[in-house]
Amino acid sequence: MKSLFLKTQTIIFVLFSFMSAFAQKSMQLPTDAVFYMEINGKQLNQKINWEKLNPLLHELNKKSKEKSSWTDYSKTGIKYDAIQYHYASFNDSIQTYTTHFIVDNKEKFQEFINSAKKKGLEISIKKNYSYVDFDDNMFVAWNDNRAVLSMVNYHKPFKAIDWDAEADSAVAAVADSAAVVVDSAYAIEPEKPFDYKEEIISLKEEIKYLKDNIRENNKEITRIQKDIKYLEKNHKYPKENVDTQHSDGQEEVYPHEEEYAEAEVDTAYQKELDSMNIENFKIVKKIAENHFDQYFSSNLEIEVPKAMLAFRDPNSDAYVYTDYGRMMNDGIYGKMMRRFQFGQFFKNAYDSNSYYNLYFDKDKVKLVNNYQHKNPGIQKTISSVYKGRKNKKLAELINEKSIGYYVMNLNGAKTFDMMYDLLQDTEDGEYKKEMELVMETMKIVLDEEAITKIAPGNGIFVLNELKSKKVDYTDYEYDDDYNEKEVKKTKDVAVPNFTFAFATENEGYWNRIFNVLSTNKHLAKKFSKNGNIYSFKDEKGDGYMDQLYFVVKDGIVYLTSATENLIPQGQSDISKQWAKDSSKYPLSGRLDVQKLIIGLEKEFKTPSERKTLDLFRKNVGEMYYKTEVKGESVETEIDYNIKNSSENSLMYFFDLFDEIFKIKEEDKKPQIL
Numbered sequence: 242m243k244s245l246f247l248k249t250q251t252i253i254f255v256l257f258s259f260m261s262a263f264a265q266k267s268m269q270l271p272t273d274a275v276f277y278m279e280i281n282g283k284q285l286n287q288k289i290n291w292e293k294l295n296p297l298l299h300e301l302n303k304k305s306k307e308k309s310s311w312t313d314y315s316k317t318g319i320k321y322d323a324i325q326y327h328y329a330s331f332n333d334s335i336q337t338y339t340t341h342f343i344v345d346n347k348e349k350f351q352e353f354i355n356s357a358k359k360k361g362l363e364i365s366i367k368k369n370y371s372y373v374d375f376d377d378n379m380f381v382a383w384n385d386n387r388a389v390l391s392m393v394n395y396h397k398p399f400k401a402i403d404w405d406a407e408a409d410s411a412v413a414a415v416a417d418s419a420a421v422v423v424d425s426a427y428a429i430e431p432e433k434p435f436d437y438k439e440e441i442i443s444l445k446e447e448i449k450y451l452k453d454n455i456r457e458n459n460k461e462i463t464r465i466q467k468d469i470k471y472l473e474k475n476h477k478y479p480k481e482n483v484d485t486q487h488s489d490g491q492e493e494v495y496p497h498e499e500e501y502a503e504a505e506v507d508t509a510y511q512k513e514l515d516s517m518n519i520e521n522f523k524i525v526k527k528i529a530e531n532h533f534d535q536y537f538s539s540n541l542e543i544e545v546p547k548a549m550l551a552f553r554d555p556n557s558d559a560y561v562y563t564d565y566g567r568m569m570n571d572g573i574y575g576k577m578m579r580r581f582q583f584g585q586f587f588k589n590a591y592d593s594n595s596y597y598n599l600y601f602d603k604d605k606v607k608l609v610n611n612y613q614h615k616n617p618g619i620q621k622t623i624s625s626v627y628k629g630r631k632n633k634k635l636a637e638l639i640n641e642k643s644i645g646y647y648v649m650n651l652n653g654a655k656t657f658d659m660m661y662d663l664l665q666d667t668e669d670g671e672y673k674k675e676m677e678l679v680m681e682t683m684k685i686v687l688d689e690e691a692i693t694k695i696a697p698g699n700g701i702f703v704l705n706e707l708k709s710k711k712v713d714y715t716d717y718e719y720d721d722d723y724n725e726k727e728v729k730k731t732k733d734v735a736v737p738n739f740t741f742a743f744a745t746e747n748e749g750y751w752n753r754i755f756n757v758l759s760t761n762k763h764l765a766k767k768f769s770k771n772g773n774i775y776s777f778k779d780e781k782g783d784g785y786m787d788q789l790y791f792v793v794k795d796g797i798v799y800l801t802s803a804t805e806n807l808i809p810q811g812q813s814d815i816s817k818q819w820a821k822d823s824s825k826y827p828l829s830g831r832l833d834v835q836k837l838i839i840g841l842e843k844e845f846k847t848p849s850e851r852k853t854l855d856l857f858r859k860n861v862g863e864m865y866y867k868t869e870v871k872g873e874s875v876e877t878e879i880d881y882n883i884k885n886s887s888e889n890s891l892m893y894f895f896d897l898f899d900e901i902f903k904i905k906e907e908d909k910k911p912q913i914l
Contacts, residue, residue, distance in 0.1 A: 267544040268536050271337075273330040275564040275571075277549050280325040285558050287322075288601055288891045291315035297899050311356040318350025319343070319388070326543055332571070334397060335528065340390040341536075341543060347385050354381060370537040372530075377522050380529040387541050391532055393525040437476040444469055552596035552611040552874070558891075559599040566592035566615060589663045592616065596874075601891035605862075606881045611874040622662045624870045625655040627827035632699040632744050634797055636820035638806075641813045644704045644840065645832035647866075648823040649743075653698035657689050695750055700743035701823075705806065707735040707840025733843040736786070740801040751793045774804065828868035828877075834861040835884070849908040856900050860885045860893075 270277065291314070298314050315321070320343040329338045344350045354364070354373060364373045372382035380391045444465050471479065549562040569591040593614045600607040614620040629652040639646050661684070665677070716728045745751060755775040758768040768777050775791040792799040792807055799807055812820065823829045838857045845854040862884040868877040887893040 266539060267542040268539040270328060270543060270545050270549075271330045273332060273567075274328045275331065275567045276327075276329040277545065277562040278327040279553070279560045280327070281555075281558050281560075282321050282323045282325055284556075285321075285601070285891065288558075288889045289321075290888055290892050290895075293892065293899070294895055297895065297902070300902070311353060316349060317353040318346040318348070319353075320345040334395060336394040337528070337532075338392045339532065342388055342390075344383055344386050344388050347383070350383060350388065354383075367533070367537075370533060372533055374526065374529075377518070378525050380526070380533075382529075382533040382537070384537060387537070389533060389536055391529045393528050395521055395524045395528070435477065437472045441469055441472055444472075548594075551613075552598070554598045554609075556600075557598035557609075558601050559597075561597040561599070563595045563597075565595050586663055589616070589619070601889055603889050604883060606883070606890040606893075608879045610877045610879075611871065612877070613874040617873070619659070619662045620873060622655065622659045624873075624875060626652055626659055627868065627870050627875060628652055628655075629698045629827060631824040633820075633824070634795065635699055635701040635742055635744065636823050637809055637812070638701055638703050638740055638742060639812070639816055639820045639823065640703070640705070640810045641816045642705070643833075644706060644836045645830065645864075646701060646703045646819075646823075647830035648826075648828070649698065649700045650824070650827050651698035653696055654689055654693040656698075657687070657692075691747075694746035697744055697746060701741070703740045703806075705738045705740065705803075707837070708738055709733050709843050710736045735841050735843060736802075738802050738806070740799065740806040742797050742799045742801075744796055745793070745798050746796065748793050748796065751798050755791050755793070774807075822867075826867045826869050828866070830866040832864045832866075834864060849904055852904045853901060856897070856904070860897055860900075 295312065295314055299312050302311075311317070323343040326341040327339070329336070331337070358364075358373050358375055362373060364371050367382075370382050370384045372380055374380045378393050378395075380393070382389045382391070468478070550560075553560045566588075570588050593612060596611040596613070598609045600609075614623055629650045631650055635648065639648075664679075710733070711731050712734050713729060713731055716730050718726050718728050720726070755768075756770075758764050758777075759770045759775055761768075767779065768775065770776075773792060773794065777789045777791070779787050786802065788802070790799070790801050790804055790807070792801075801807060819831060835858060838854065838861060842854060845851050860883075862882040865880045865882075866877070868875060870876070881890075883890050883893045885893060885896065887896045
């Protein structure tokens with residue numbers, strides 16, 4: 242009995258181990274993913290008006306080369322009220338973008354695929370999924386209830402350049418030899434008779450060089466082939482085309498077709514081009530297939546690292562994570578920066594993550610961004626910069642009639658600590674000890690407290706209005722013989738009426754600066770002083786900004802385009818509320834896009850542009866901006882309030898785009914006289 246129990250136990254254990262070994266697991270997000278996005282289909286699908294969106298998508302699809310017969314994009318077999326997953330990754334040679342979504346009607350989805358794919362293109366049937374390529378780098382795979390769209394780009398990786406002593410000596414040798422060639426080029430040599438055979442050899446070598454960049458130089462290759470064909474027959478260039486390098490191959494330069502056969506595209510070149518395309522297609526197809534095999538062999542769930550979801554709000558309509566550090570520090574840009582002595586500083590500055598939550602509310606679009614440096618110590622220092630003092634005098638410049646404003650309440654002293662952290666947190670390198678010495682010297686030499694008093698970190702920019710002004714400019718016209726002629730013209734431009742001001746605890750320093758500008762013999766022609774107001778004036782008066790005014794008073798430095806901006810303006814209730822809000826945040830602002838568009842009215846000249854202007858004037862709204870420290874991140878919220886009758890802020894953009902599209906299409910129609 243005991244023996245039977247042990248045998249049964251052993252069999253169960255073996256079966257359990259076998260099942261565990263072959264159990265399907267979730268697919269891991271690629272380790273090199275730098276972008277991840279979730280689309281909350283459950284919420285977004287309720288906000289989409291398909292009766293409006295379908296006609297627009299159908300019209301846009303008419304413009305594509307492969308016209309689709311599909312008209313109802315709300316019934317593609319895709320489950321729109323489910324979460325969609327998007328992610329992207331890249332390295333030196335491969336860039337991929339992948340989308341995962343749920344299929345709730347396989348038959349309808351396959352009908353949609355058949356209508357969208359190229360005619361005659363066969364669908365590949367694999368063990369547990371089907372797939373087809375829409376384009377050379379776009380593939381779609383699906384089974385009964387899941388589908389994956391994969392876009393893959395591939396190019397051969399660039400070879401790294403090693404800047405070592407050997408390379409330096411090689412460069413020096415090349416430079417020396419180049420100098421010899423340059424010197425010898427100035428030696429006077431007897432002119433050699435024209436040899437068409439040598440010219441043909443030279444041109445063929447030029448073709449070989451151009452083939453290194455095949456796609457861009459196809460036209461140039463064809464032109465040179467015409468030269469070769471003509472030289473082979475006539476042993477010289479056409480009289481009208483002595484300088485063949487500036488020829489564009491026009492009929493009046495070359496003899497007519499009866500004189501020589503038109504040069505056909507080089508078959509070797511075409512084969513090489515086809516071979517490259519086929520080879521690249523094989524590579525991207527294999528990459529896509531491997532990804533499909535991995536996904537459809539899993540339990541069809543995606544496992545995302547918790548760090549990527551740190552700031553995800555399940556109530557947002559879309560959530561995005563970006564690894565900004567890897568985007569900037571990996572690949573060609575990162576390799577380039579590593580070649581500089583201070584490249585590590587920029588690497589540290591970029592080494593961060595950003596998280597975004599997007600909301601399409603009834604009356605506004607809201608975007609919330611959380612910025613977080615990967616180094617907790619540096620992040621702590623960055624956060625300290627956003628903890629400055631408030632300044633009520635600056636907030637008094639906010640007025641209801643203004644187009645917009647931007648307020649800063651930062652801690653200027655902490656910016657030094659942030660710079661020190663970015664410089665100090667470097668990898669062991671050739672100049673690490675030297676950098677540490679430089680930083681210690683900076684701390685000794687720089688009087689951070691004195692510098693901070695000059696500009697503590699409080700500032701404001703107010704755009705009061707945009708005024709129209711006529712300015713002179715020079716244009717060039719050409720006659721039938723392409724002779725150039727200068728023409729003086731005038732045009733209306735939008736000139737900003739603004740005020741920029743910032744706090745200071747050292748008024749004497751700024752007064753001395755402005756006093757030097759107004760008394761210096763070279764600068765006094767443009768800078769002058771009237772009472773306590775310094776001014777800068779452009780004598781020509783043909784620029785956008787003719788005159789600027791500088792004033793230092795009551796602990797504030799003012800730079801403005803008009804003296805009336807220096808007089809305190811009465812604030813309405815709404816202006817007082819904006820001023821109060823501006824004191825709550827380290828960074829905040831507001832922009833009335835409608836007023837901005839009206840101020841730019843002179844920039845819209847054609848009938849189509851005027852119609853677009855009227856459309857914007859009726860529909861654009863206001864934008865609000867605020868930044869503050871939230872926990873271990875810096876959070877920025879941007880709100881855009883809409884001003885039309887759309888169902889919600891999502892359809893607002895589709896409605897606006899639809900109107901712009903109609904204006905553009907109307908403009909293309911021939912006018913009836």
